[in-house]
Amino acid sequence: MKRALNYTSLYIGFTVLALAYSCKPEIDSFEAQAGEADFTKxxxxxxxxxxxxxxxxxxxxxxxxxxxxxxxxxxxxxxxxxxxxxxxxxxxxxxxxxxxxxxxxxxxxxxxxxxxxxxxxxxxxxxxxxxxxxxxxxxxxxxxxxxxxxxxxxxxxxxxxxxxxxxxxxxxxxxxxxxxxxxxxxxxxxxxxxxxxxxxxxxxxxxxxxxxxxxxxxxxxxxxxxxxxxxxxxxxxxxxxxxxxxxPFFNTVTTARLEAGVSASTGGQFTKIYIQTAAGPRQATSEDLFTLRFPTDTLGKTSNGIPGYGLIPQNPLADRFVLxxxxxxxxxxxxxxxxxxxxxxxxxxxxxxxxxxxxxxxxxxxxxxxxxxxxxxxxxxxxxxxxxxxxxxxxxxxxxxxxxxxxxxxxxxxxxxxxxxxxxxxxxxx
Amino acid sequence: MKRLLLGLMLASPSLLWAQGSQVNTQSQKAVGMSGAGSALFIDEASIFYSPGALSKMDHNAITVGASGVMYRSAFQERGSSDVHNTKFRITPPFAAFATFGPSNSWWKAGLGVYTPFGGSVDWGNEWPGRYELNHLQLRAIFIQPTLSFKITENFGIGGGFVYNFGQVDLSRSLPIAGNDGQPAQAQLTGVGTGMGFNVGVHYHLENEFAISLSYRSKVVTKLRDGDAEFTVPAAVAASFPNTTFDAELPLPASFNLGLAFPVGEKVDIAADATLIGYDIYKELVFDYKDNTPLLQDTRQEKNYENAFSGKVGINYQTTDNLALRAGAGYVYSPVRGPYVSPETPDNNRVMGSVGFTYDINDRWDITGAYVFQHLLERSVTSAATGLSGTYKTNIHAPGLSLTYKW
Missing domain, CATH: 3.40.50.1110 (SGNH hydrolase)
Structure with missing residues (x-):
């Protein structure tokens, strides 16, 4: 009798566990459908x-x-x-x-x-x-x-x-x-x-x-x-x-970042970037964009015999490096x-x-x-x-x-x- | 470029002790009636349910019980055909109550050790909310010494001091992929303590009617120096140092009214109404000891509302040594839609239960109960993460307790 009771409670225990395990909540609100289109190929x-x-x-x-x-x-x-x-x-x-x-x-x-x-x-x-x-x-x-x-x-x-x-x-x-x-x-x-x-x-x-x-x-x-x-x-x-x-290709290297870099590396001697545009050379603004591939190490170098590439109005960055x-x-x-x-x-x-x-x-x-x-x-x-x-x-x-x-x-x-x-x-x- | 990594800033972990984590399984008798019965049952579990009733016990007893809470949640992201289920986990909230004092005296002392809040939910790390939660395990253990006095034969008052010991363990994925393409992970574990009280009065008319009023105070659990561990790629390891954190978890106060009256020689009906003061849960703040530009303290809005629950149950004393019971209840959720989160995807819930007590002999009895709670389906968009979809939850909690009387 006692043994039977033990088996019974064991059985009940397992049933409850099985029930609880199977009673996962069901959500079935989504029904996929093709609508008016044919997606075969x-x-x-x-x-x-x-x-x-x-x-x-x-x-x-x-x-x-x-x-x-x-x-x-x-x-x-x-x-x-x-x-x-x-x-x-x-x-x-x-x-x-x-x-x-x-x-x-x-x-x-x-x-x-x-x-x-x-x-x-x-x-x-x-x-x-x-x-x-x-x-x-x-x-x-x-x-x-x-x-x-x-x-x-x-x-x-x-x-x-x-x-x-x-x-x-x-x-x-x-x-x-x-x-x-x-x-x-x-x-x-x-x-x-x-x-x-x-x-x-x-x-x-x-x-x-x-x-x-x-x-x-x-x-x-x-x-x-x-x-x-x-x-x-x-x-x-x-x-x-x-x-x-x-x-990001056009938004990562910004004028502000270039200026900050130039300022830091020249001890404040140069603080601005100059660019060549169709209307002539001018100082770069936040609306001018540089690409991610912009070769920052060319800044300040000598180009066409003039030093300070991109840092002085007389030697602006070439047009194709800036948008x-x-x-x-x-x-x-x-x-x-x-x-x-x-x-x-x-x-x-x-x-x-x-x-x-x-x-x-x-x-x-x-x-x-x-x-x-x-x-x-x-x-x-x-x-x-x-x-x-x-x-x-x-x-x-x-x-x-x-x-x-x-x-x-x-x-x-x-x-x-x-x-x-x-x-x-x-x-x-x- | 210096502040390049700011975009990876850790969002606020959204740990909480929601309605869903409140498991009232302190007495299997009450569980059998879906939580009703604070006025009906005068026994050692009154330490929790109705401290005023404790002094009316004519004997002493010790009870030990536990439930197997199985929390089953499902989630379907809006517009997706995939349904994600929480892994099968059983949390064992337990309760132990003991009384001390002379029989048939004007006073009674008791001690309760129980887990009024707790749960385990494990969504895993491959579901759409992985960046909000992988798994959460939490438990609050309350230790409550209690004294109760009979003012008259029919009127008892009582009160207890609550010391809370809380444990939490949670993890979530971080949207930073390593070389293997797998996301990083944050793991927060901690223990905390808090204090509160529980008071109540109980009045009954002989064999006719009983009423119980009780108030359980809020318990603010302060987590101190919890461990925050981050498994992140080496390149950002310096930004996510393993550190400690402090946080405060308010466990809400509740005010409970219980009624009980006989409807036949062997049949009693009990009803309980509970107001839960969840509106103290305004926000959750995590204060990390070591802050970096990526690891900032976080503050998350919760804006809970007060919650209400109503429960009724019936107790049928079939023979001298077997009582059967059944109950049903409805709980209003304190969580507003935008603040529903996967820890406990809460909603209004219905519940039904059955239970029994079998008196083995004069000294021993055994009580069993099974409660099923169904949280209504709820479609929400999280204010914290933007996760949008439908939750549905079932909770099963079979339990058993053993009592020794003298």
Missing amino acids: YVAIGNSLTAGFADGGLYLEGQEVAYPNLIAEQLKQVGGGEFRSPFFSQEQRNGSGYLQLTALVDGQPQTTNVTTNLAYRAENRLAKFTGEIENLGVPGMRLDLAFAPPFGSLNMYFERLLTDTEVNQRTYFDFVSTKNHTFFSFWLGNNDVLGYAMNGAFENPQDPTTTLTSINTFSARYTTFIDKLTENNRKGVVATIPTVTSI DKDEVSEIAARVTAFNDIIKTTANNKNLALADAQAYLNRVKSPGILYNGIGVNASFITGNAFSLDGIHLTPMGNALIANLFIDAINSKYKSRIPKVDATKYRGVKFP
């Missing part, structure tokens, strides 16, 4: 951002978390099919090579280039990848050059995706518009201004990637491209071009014009619009609080931008993926689940 058209370029290079870890790949993963819950990318092999996982943070000395980042496990088959030529792909992002791709056959040999990332006979023959436009997609994302146009801006608003006639695309060309090319992609009523999402000045405020407004105006074209096209073609410009402006100011993480446009610590100050971190990619998903959901009445961006890192610290 999603292709992503774009530049380095679409390819997963980060930290100044294209490498496997970045490719894997490119925003289209994160979107495609979510699309699987609403009928999305296979989404393939031109991944580098494990053996060649470091691809083109990339920047790595090695130390912070007095808060100053020290970086080195990763040079192992690269994917070069020759100088400026990467290992080919000619299998079927849906992530069609090509670093450096511009809207104007998407229609230029020679770009296949000029750009090693595009060359990599083409067969030998296609190089110099096939345009990017042709390459991406023959994939029989059912849904597309399109984020091109950044490099049509960025290449120019990064070169200090200086067009190098030898380098077509430094030109500023004209509004007419942009409009014509954009319309042609979208007309083609939307043939047979196919749906998609397009994104606006970020304001150039919203990225002066007139150039900044020229570029801003061009971005606005391009974005007007993008928004009008999206509207006319009934496409979803991911307003990356508005979003990244918000990231820059006032910044975004995402699940306890401060996300802003600060270099290294802002979590959104990688070590090149231009391209996104994995976390930045996840947030952009959510921006696209929101846009698609609101346009096509779909319910694509959002990405948990806390799963993705910002910059890696040693």
